[in-house]
Amino acid sequence: MKATIAIAMLLVCCLLAPISVQAYSYGDPNEEPLAEAYKKMAAELNGASPNFAGAKGAFDPMKQELDMHMGPEPAQTVLTHLEEKDKQAVLSDMHKILVLNIARRMASIAADFENYSQNKTLIAKANATYEALSPTVKQTDAALDEKIRKEFNNALTSLGNPGLFGVGIKEADKDLFESSRGTILNSLQDRFKLASLEVGHFTDSDSPGGQAEQRDGNRTTDLSDPRNWIPLVIIVLALVGVVAYTMRKRKRA
Amino acid sequence: MKRRRVELAALALFAVAIRLLYMSPYPAGWDDIDFALALDRFDLSAMQPHFPGYPVYILAAHLFYYAVGEPFTALSMLSAVAGGLTVVPLWLLFRQLGSISAARLASILYALAPLPVVTGIQPTSDALGTLLAGIFALLIWRSMQPEPEAVRNRTVSFILAGVVLGLLLGVRVSYVPLSVLWAGAAAVVICDREIPRRQALRNVLLSAAAAALVCAAWAGALAVSEGGVAPLMKLAFAFTEGHFTDWGGTYSADTSFTGRARYFLLRQIGGAGLGTLWAGYAGWRWLSTIAAAIGVIGLLSVVVTRVVRKQSVSNSRRTLFLLLWILPYLLWAFFAQNVDKPRHILPLIPPLLWLLATGLEHFCTFLPRSVSRRIGSKALFVCFSLLWLVGTAAVTYPLAREAHNKKPPVLELAEYVKESVPKDDSIMFTWEEQRVISYISPEHQVRRLRHWSDMRMELLQYPVPPRHIFATNAFIQGIDRSAGSWFNEVIAFEGSPWLYPTYHRVVLYEQKPGFIEGLR
Structure with missing residues (x-):
């Protein structure tokens, strides 16, 4: 028995050692850096006296990414207006860039609509971008803000859901997505007075964070897809296996 | 048997x-x-x-x-x-x-x-x-x-x-x-x-x-x-x-x-x-x-x-x-x-x-x-x-x-917000209550944050700052600067601490006049 206790204690130590002593923490994996940068800029500019140096500091890290996805023109305009210390112009430029960013995220979703895991992140990033615009929209037109939020919800729904163990599967609906995308972009284009959303180039490598992304994710949202049933089948097989094993042993005894 | x-x-x-x-x-x-x-x-x-x-x-x-x-x-x-x-x-x-x-x-x-x-x-x-x-x-x-x-x-x-x-x-x-x-x-x-x-x-x-x-x-x-x-x-x-470690601090790590x-x-x-x-x-x-x-x-x-x-x-x-x-x-x-x-x-x-x-x-x-x-x-x-x-x-x-x-205090707060707090021209700062309020009343602007600088940033997003600024006791106790003197109590909800260990007393506050000017 002493040996047993020794072995057990050894196992206790082995099992506990790698578990880092850390309570669970929670977080939001769907942040959009551009939206965060804008919020910092807006705060710098809307203070008691506008801090253009601070706003430039928040904007600079974004320049490279903006140039890559929207061409050099938008970032250059912002920098020029920052130098001219024209607060309203900077904010208005940034609003337009945020709208273009939403258009860009939405275009990436439409281009590879079956890629559920990537699109979920993209829609979250588009939504986070809108959250940054929302205070400006809501203060002048609360109804429009509500309408856009509703459409973002619809857009998320339109991506479908692979469910859990085959429960709660929802089909993807490209028509619903396109209609939400149209409503959101048209409303924002009108509200922020953009001539066109076609500025910049939208490359194939466009994906969350601008990095090449895993694209072979599971694309199913379909009950008839066998992959959705694998987990349940494995559990059932394990249980059946145990029962069969028991019965066989019983019979033999 | x-x-x-x-x-x-x-x-x-x-x-x-x-x-x-x-x-x-x-x-x-x-x-x-x-x-x-x-x-x-x-x-x-x-x-x-x-x-x-x-x-x-x-x-x-x-x-x-x-x-x-x-x-x-x-x-x-x-x-x-x-x-x-x-x-x-x-x-x-x-x-x-x-x-x-x-x-x-x-x-x-x-x-x-x-x-x-x-x-x-x-x-x-x-x-x-x-x-x-x-x-x-x-x-x-x-x-x-x-x-x-x-x-x-x-x-x-x-x-x-x-x-x-x-x-x-x-x-x-x-x-x-x-x-x-x-x-x-x-x-x-x-x-x-x-x-x-x-x-x-x-x-x-x-x-x-x-x-x-x-x-x-x-x-x-x-x-x-x-x-x-x-x-x-x-x-x-x-x-x-x-x-995303900004969540922590739910228990006081400083106790012996x-x-x-x-x-x-x-x-x-x-x-x-x-x-x-x-x-x-x-x-x-x-x-x-x-x-x-x-x-x-x-x-x-x-x-x-x-x-x-x-x-x-x-x-x-x-x-x-x-x-x-x-x-x-x-x-x-x-x-x-x-x-x-x-x-x-x-x-x-x-x-x-x-x-x-x-x-x-x-x-x-x-x-x-x-x-x-x-x-x-x-x-x-x-x-x-x-x-x-x-x-x-x-x-x-x-x-x-x-x-x-009786409903949990956080839910009572969320329902009070839905009924009695204006949803336009208002913003609310909270901690974990945000999830419940946003579930009950998605139309309200509710922010979960812990830093004074984040709150300042949120408020300065508005061309004209919101007229009504609300906060909860969890926010005021958790934020990294003393903020209590800027707020008046609006309403409090209580429940048994044996049922609701961390949110058994939930208080809603509204800002005093001059808050925004002081913040800028």
Whole structure:
């Protein structure tokens, strides 16, 4: 028995050692850096006296990414207006860039609509971008803000859901997505007075964070897809296996 | 034998019935909303629910969700059924561990004690987790039995224990320290001379494979839900790397070790778990405190007399089993879990209840001859048991009644906000209440934040700052600068701290004039 206790204690130590002593923490994996940068800029500019140096500091890290996805023109305009210390112009430029960013995220979703895991992140990033615009929209037109939020919800729904163990599967609906995308972009284009959303180039490598992304994710949202049933089948097989094993042993005894 | 079965069925029915009668199908905090949203649309990256996903729990909740159609009722009903049925494996296990009367007392106490009842009526995953933990412990004990004629049953029990362990981890990953019990049983099986070495190794492998297979199944289901293994891994890393650590600080890390130990032992295990005395709460709690104290004395006296007489302290297999059941999880809950939330100690309540009940029984037989002869140790034990049960029920009853009849303070706040706070030209700063308010009233602007600079940034997003700025007490206490003097109290909501450990008092404040000017 002493040996047993020794072995057990050894196992206790082995099992506990790698578990880092850390309570669970929670977080939001769907942040959009551009939206965060804008919020910092807006705060710098809307203070008691506008801090253009601070706003430039928040904007600079974004320049490279903006140039890559929207061409050099938008970032250059912002920098020029920052130098001219024209607060309203900077904010208005940034609003337009945020709208273009939403258009860009939405275009990436439409281009590879079956890629559920990537699109979920993209829609979250588009939504986070809108959250940054929302205070400006809501203060002048609360109804429009509500309408856009509703459409973002619809857009998320339109991506479908692979469910859990085959429960709660929802089909993807490209028509619903396109209609939400149209409503959101048209409303924002009108509200922020953009001539066109076609500025910049939208490359194939466009994906969350601008990095090449895993694209072979599971694309199913379909009950008839066998992959959705694998987990349940494995559990059932394990249980059946145990029962069969028991019965066989019983019979033999 | 048959009478015992009827007795067990009656106890289980009673335990389920009181939980169903006092169901509290309301969201009391962040996690409850996560689970409810997960029933509608399972999406880990949107925290529906939060990582690691509770896949087996959500799957079980779907059974009830189909039947009732309302997420919080479904979750509470699952808690009620699981929490009540927990007495079945406990009864079967306790009966094998010791005397029938101690087993009976411990099982009835589990049906009535405050924490098992509270977790059995609220929409959380703890009740189902502890049901599986109870079944797991029963199977492990069976697989550790020495009787040679029962080798076949032991093998089956051990493999089934692997399956249940896999399911248990799919309900609450945080119960992983209980798997040390499995390791202990594996060691016993391997060292057992009754079983040929090869067969023993095969049994251990089969059981481990069963656990791994079930875990793989639910992990696979999570990967499918997230759209692939790579996205799931990415999410897991983002979560565990502490990428988003701005959450923390729910418990005061600055309290000393002894302060924390005292709180953990006396407030959470004692006061919340068993209904014993705690600062400011007495009354009926005296009964359970005295009973528990007698139980401890009884246990100690057993150990001391055995040591004095140089006997082995106790049945060593049983001691090993209890140690492996209690100790790893106790250390884990103390060092790694949020000490503010008593529900984390729920899986410890069954073995502790059994130990105390056994201690009480020993105490009654050890009492000076004069007393026990006159009354009889059995009658004495029954008397003590009844007093303990009455005391426990009297502590639990008002809690269950409040949980059932009154909404949690956070929900009251959310409903007040929906009714009485303007949704335009207003913003609200909160901490975890945000999740409940946004669920009840998505139209309101609610921000969860902890830094003065973040709040300033949020307010300066508006071309004209919002006219109404609200804050909650959790925000004002949590923010990194003293902010209380800027706000006036609007309304306060209160509930029992035994039901709502961190958000039992929720206060809504509105800013005083001049706040924005000062902020700029």
